[in-house]
Amino acid sequence: MYGETVSMAQQLFQTRNDIIIMTAPGSGALDSGVSSLFSPGDRVAIANNGFFAIRMINAMKAYGLDVLSVENTWGEASDAGKMRVAVDGNPTLAGIVVIANDTGTGVVNPVEEYASLAREKDLPIFVDAVSAMGGYDLPVDKWSLDVVCTSSNKALETAPGLGLISVSERAWDLIGRKVQNNGHRGWYYDLSRWKEAIDGSPEHPYPTTQASNMIVSLHASLKRIVEQETIQGHWNRYTWARDVFRAGIRNLGFRPVAADAVASPTVTTFKIRDDMTDNLELRDYLLEEHGVLVALGMGSFGKNVLRAGHMGKAGTREYLVATLMGIEDFLRKVKGQDIPHGTGLIGL
Numbered sequence: 001m002y003g004e005t006v007s008m009a010q011q012l013f014q015t016r017n018d019i020i021i022m023t024a025p026g027s028g029a030l031d032s033g034v035s036s037l038f039s040p041g042d043r044v045a046i047a048n049n050g051f052f053a054i055r056m057i058n059a060m061k062a063y064g065l066d067v068l069s070v071e072n073t074w075g076e077a078s079d080a081g082k083m084r085v086a087v088d089g090n091p092t093l094a095g096i097v098v099i100a101n102d103t104g105t106g107v108v109n110p111v112e113e114y115a116s117l118a119r120e121k122d123l124p125i126f127v128d129a130v131s132a133m134g135g136y137d138l139p140v141d142k143w144s145l146d147v148v149c150t151s152s153n154k155a156l157e158t159a160p161g162l163g164l165i166s167v168s169e170r171a172w173d174l175i176g177r178k179v180q181n182n183g184h185r186g187w188y189y190d191l192s193r194w195k196e197a198i199d200g201s202p203e204h205p206y207p208t209t210q211a212s213n214m215i216v217s218l219h220a221s222l223k224r225i226v227e228q229e230t231i232q233g234h235w236n237r238y239t240w241a242r243d244v245f246r247a248g249i250r251n252l253g254f255r256p257v258a259a260d261a262v263a264s265p266t267v268t269t270f271k272i273r274d275d276m277t278d279n280l281e282l283r284d285y286l287l288e289e290h291g292v293l294v295a296l297g298m299g300s301f302g303k304n305v306l307r308a309g310h311m312g313k314a315g316t317r318e319y320l321v322a323t324l325m326g327i328e329d330f331l332r333k334v335k336g337q338d339i340p341h342g343t344g345l346i347g348l
């Protein structure tokens with residue numbers, strides 16, 4: 001079952017690379033990947049345009065990396081041209097880090113452009129794909145992505161508890177070469193331990209006890225996605241849910257944060273209306289009156305932005321209708337707006 005789970009994950013990641021499945025949240029997978037690929041003192045550049053880039057910077061600093069933050073605007077896609085300037089100005093750079101989809105801002109970053117820059121400059125590229133992988137086309141082998149991390153509970157639609165990491169041959173080579181001075185990786189999170197297990201004991205290709213209950217759950221979810229819904233169908237559903245939601249909230253007088261071209265298929269961020277004081281009034285109303293949970297904005301988007309996910313059940317007609325009708329209800333009952341029923345369902 002473990003082998004089948006890895007194989008279905010490889011289909012989703014579109015890779016023939018090794019995929020490690022470890023008991024960890026997404027942050028554990030990121031910690032493991034970044035600390036294994038890089039060593040203390042390595043200068044590593046990161047495209048910074050959102051909450052999870054800042055989180056990643058803190059993790060990288062915790063492992064003693066010399067972080068070069070390439071600043072971009074929140075709510076917009078990051079600019080690979082700025083990264084090129086940074087790379088050209090820093091000849092000792094050890095790698096590039098990018099957040100594929102920042103869940104804080106609802107923006108998709110141009111990973112392919114960063115990947116081709118990395119290949120041109122012969123640098124490894126590390127991708128936080130926690131809220132991206134499985135949600136839309138992010139082909140690991142085609143774009144030559146070296147280390148890519150996700151978690152079980154986003155677009156893989158399972159309970160939280162597993163971190164998944166794909167590791168390219170080039171990355172294994174770098175990890176192997178740097179291993180000597182890498183006490184900072186710890187033991188469990190050192191990907192070298194996982195490689196030893198994969199290569200050395202095919203019947204037990206992981207160094208510790210697996211969370212077998214979670215593997216069974218992930219297996220069932222991946223089987224549903226790969227065999228029933230199909231990977232393309234899974235992506236299409238998220239894109240459809242995003243478009244229905246964005247059309248609906250626009251018709252209800254809200255403005256999505258991200259421009260259409262870079263809008264995330266897994267999460268939509270939108271600004272509160274001018275007649276609202278903060279994001280709490282709508283969040284609380286939806287939760288209390290309709291049992292629907294939309295998330296608050298993160299970081300500097302804190303008070304004025306709300307976030308609606310499109311992953312799992314949230315990306316179904318049933319949940320979209322409940323959410324959009326709930327927002328309509330809020331506008332009628334709390335804000336006294338006289339709007340026709342179904343105004344939010346225009347995209348359906």
Ligand SMILES: Cc1ncc(COP(=O)(O)O)c(C=O)c1O
Pocket residue numbers: 025026027028052099101102103104128129130131151
């Ligand atoms: C882009 C991104 N990176 C990292 C994380 C952290 O994942 P976890 O909370 O599973 O540690 C998240 C969680 O939402 C995320 O969206």
